Amino acid sequence: MISSAARDALQGWLDARKALGGAAENTIDAYGRDVAGFLAFMTEHRGETQGLSALARISVGDMRSWMASVRGQNVSARSLARKLSAVKSFYRWLSEREGFEPTAVLATRSPKFQRKLPRPLSAEAARDVIETVEFQHDTPWVVARDQAVLTVLYGCGLRISEALGLTGRNLPLDEVLRITGKGGKERIVPVIPAVRQAMARYLALCPHPQADDLPVFRGVRGGKLNPRIVQKLIEGVRLQLGLPASATPHAMRHSFATHLLNAGGDLRAIQELLGHASLSTTQAYTAVDTARLMEVYQATHPKA
Structure with a gap:
């Protein structure tokens, strides 16, 4: 007691x-x-x-x-x-x-542990995941919904809770999206054309009405889409494409950050886009990039 x-x-x-x-x-x-x-x-x-x-x-x-x-x-x-x-x-x-x-x-020392590095998908695999969704369901609006969800995760770097938390107040999507993340921290993320197109297609097909206080992403019966449905969707796609178990909805967000960094993105700007409170969290992606470079070095250098 x-x-x-x-x-x-x-x-x-x-x-x-x-x-x-x-x-x-x-x-x-x-x-x-x-x-x-x-x-x-x-x-x-x-x-x-x-x-x-x-x-x-x-x-x-x-x-x-x-x-x-x-x-x-x-x-x-x-x-x-x-x-x-x-x-x-x-x-x-x-x-x-x-x-x-x-x-x-x-003064008690914290136990040492190996930090798990994010496991992003390659750019090609991320595209394949989104495209392969169409083979996971027979209902056109559900396919459009699933592709829109994954496109938002990858195209905007959102957490799954943030994506499924979008409401009619966020519509129509403009060139930027205002997101309230962990701890009530607000951030602005750009919305690329591919995201707007995927969302427009889904909204045109969705049979459920949209309103300011209703969720954008809906389940088959009209309620808020359950994150477990998205997880099961990725599991099916993963098996179909032969991807590792690390290919999860959150891996789409990791991929967003890693691909931006690989393309020369500024670490501080990526921190803002992801909504990380600490830069040290974002720096994990630097470790991912370094690990990838070392793999290439070891595999291709003549004296390696």
Whole structure:
């Protein structure tokens, strides 16, 4: 059990994070689960209810025990690092509020892990995915819808949640599109002719009415299109084209960024187009590009 004081402190921290507006609702929920799990462990580990004074006495040994317990649950190093980050953030806030020294928590080292690089498709494969969609369904408007969704993901670099979150207020598509992404962060993305054409074809065939407060992309029965439908669509296309498991709806966004970078796009501009809060996130695409160049070098250099 978590003490009422600790529960109130956790809620106060989450409310403060929400007020800052820098994190999405799903992220806030994950923070809450991570820190609640930490507090529950400490209650059991130390054999007493963890009030605020007890939380202020957390030791290095306590932190090591918690991390060992989490790893014992087959949690990856990446996930443990995320949980530790949430706990540290909570302790920074709590220590400033309660006036105690949080060194034992903040000095805990995050586990090392290999960052997964984005797995983009080649430009040819991305085009093939969009074109092959027509063989996945017999209904013309559904085919047009699916091609429009994938064209938006690849042509504008949107997250699938952003694409499926488009409403009639975004229509008709102009040369730019205003998107509200993670954490309420707003960005402007260009809309290339191929995207406008795909959308126009879909809207002309779609049997469901469009209105400002209704979603653009609709399911067969008229409701908002479920992202799982798009995922299953890509799975079918992937099998048909013999593409790897990394070919997912999100890979279309990765491909958008990587192909822009390969064509000489500025990293900071790509960061803005993707809506990344940190440039370090966008820099993963530089690593992708470097890895590709090294593969070419190793395969073609006479002395390699």
